[in-house]
Amino acid sequence: xxxxxxxxxxxxxxxxxxxxxxxxxxxxxxxxxxxxxxxxxxxxxxxxxxxxxxxxxxxxxxxxxxxxxxxxxxxxxxxxxxxxxxxxxxxxxxxxxxxxxxxxxxxxxxxxxxxxxxxxxxxxxxxxxxxxxxxxxxxxxxxxxxxxxxxxxxxxxxxxxxxxxxxxxxxxxxxxxxxxxxxxxxxxxxxxxxxxxxxxxxxxxxxxxxxxxxxxxxxxxxxxxxxxxxxxxxxxxxxxxxxxxxxxxxxxxxxxxxxxxxxxxxxxxxxxxxxxxxxxxxxxxxxxxxxxxxxxxxxxxxxxxxxxxxxxxxxxxxxxxxxxxxxxxxxxxxxxxxxxxxxxxxxxxxxxxx
Ligand SMILES: NC(=O)c1ccc[n+]([C@@H]2O[C@H](COP(=O)([O-])OP(=O)(O)OC[C@H]3O[C@@H](n4cnc5c(N)ncnc54)[C@H](OP(=O)(O)O)[C@@H]3O)[C@@H](O)[C@H]2O)c1
Numbered sequence: 417x418x419x420x421x422x423x424x425x426x427x428x429x430x431x432x433x434x435x436x437x438x439x440x441x442x443x444x445x446x447x448x449x450x451x452x453x454x455x456x457x458x459x460x461x462x463x464x465x466x467x468x469x470x471x472x473x474x475x476x477x478x479x480x481x482x483x484x485x486x487x488x489x490x491x492x493x494x495x496x497x498x499x500x501x502x503x504x505x506x507x508x509x510x511x512x513x514x515x516x517x518x519x520x521x522x523x524x525x526x527x528x529x530x531x532x533x534x535x536x537x538x539x540x541x542x543x544x545x546x547x548x549x550x551x552x553x554x555x556x557x558x559x560x561x562x563x564x565x566x567x568x569x570x571x572x573x574x575x576x577x578x579x580x581x582x583x584x585x586x587x588x589x590x591x592x593x594x595x596x597x598x599x600x601x602x603x604x605x606x607x608x609x610x611x612x613x614x615x616x617x618x619x620x621x622x623x624x625x626x627x628x629x630x631x632x633x634x635x636x637x638x639x640x641x642x643x644x645x646x647x648x649x650x651x652x653x654x655x656x657x658x659x660x661x662x663x664x665x666x667x668x669x670x671x672x673x674x675x676x677x678x679x680x681x682x683x684x685x686x687x688x689x690x691x692x693x694x695x696x697x698x699x700x701x702x703x704x705x706x707x708x709x710x711x712x713x714x715x716x717x718x719x720x721x722x723x724x725x726x727x728x729x730x731x732x733x734x735x736x737x738x739x740x741x742x743x744x745x746x747x748x749x750x751x752x753x754x755x756x757x758x759x760x761x762x763x764x765x766x767x768x769x770x
Pocket of ligand 1: 426429431432433453454455456487500501502503505506522523524565595598599600746750
């Protein structure tokens, strides 16, 4: 029996890759074996990340000394792979890995495939069972995806409110950090001193992904949630952390106090199992009138970047509506952290073996 599971990262030298490297460096269950990229193949990771490394974190030498490899699924033996590839590369490469071993992706390429789970571990862990459907593809492994970084923060807060008050309508306006566009992402001359009210395909993703995430397993398919959702997405000049201003309408009467209690007390399987990357509180509620704030709150909680911080909870237009603001770290809870937590849950629950 191996001491730790051996894992690889596809897209290790990018923005999300940087968070995987940091979070996997001292992970109690996983050991990083492969770093895969494209332009820097053959270089030591310490040199490959130069110029593209935008965090002050310095990986330990055993990671810095890894040689960057090209994607060669047949040759790369590991227990599982994380993928943070751009969409086109993910479309081509993820099925080749999933054919062989469990593959967990942050990319959008396969999120909406009917037999591919779209997981936030606290919200829809039961959707894991969709992977059994993938055996029909003749794969030995399987593919699990994580949602878009904007959908994740939103859905973490919608879940407890929907369970208790039954949401009919969601209107959300987002203020999204530049790291959400990868590296180098939005040109500095376009985003400094500016707000851009358009992020390609983002509003549609929030709508369709939310219906899948909050949908119910019925037999071996997901019945989508039926709530109406309208998203308005903006790119703003912050580095990390997506802010979202949310309005909901509910079937049951709702008060700000009841909503705050539902959000504050919400926990899921990761908290029950005390998984290494599980924050004590998936949602942190702030009472101050001027929180959450990006710089002050994006690393809040027991596992930095894994909690969604909610504030400004207040009445909507009547007793069946509510307004609030949320902040969620887009490359941690919105990508690498959410997916590492998903894999921890799969491992602990015995779902890695088909
Ligand atoms: N940024 C976020 O906040 C966020 C949140 C949620 C989900 N996502 C999703 O996560 C994925 C990665 O995002 P990112 O922001 O980290 O992008 P990024 O900074 O552009 O990084 C992309 C990575 O993929 C590698 N790559 C590209 N083509 C490849 C290929 N054919 N074979 C092997 N490696 C290849 C790149 O290596 P080279 O430089 O060598 O090409 C780089 O390491 C995207 O699908 C994105 O939509 C991002």
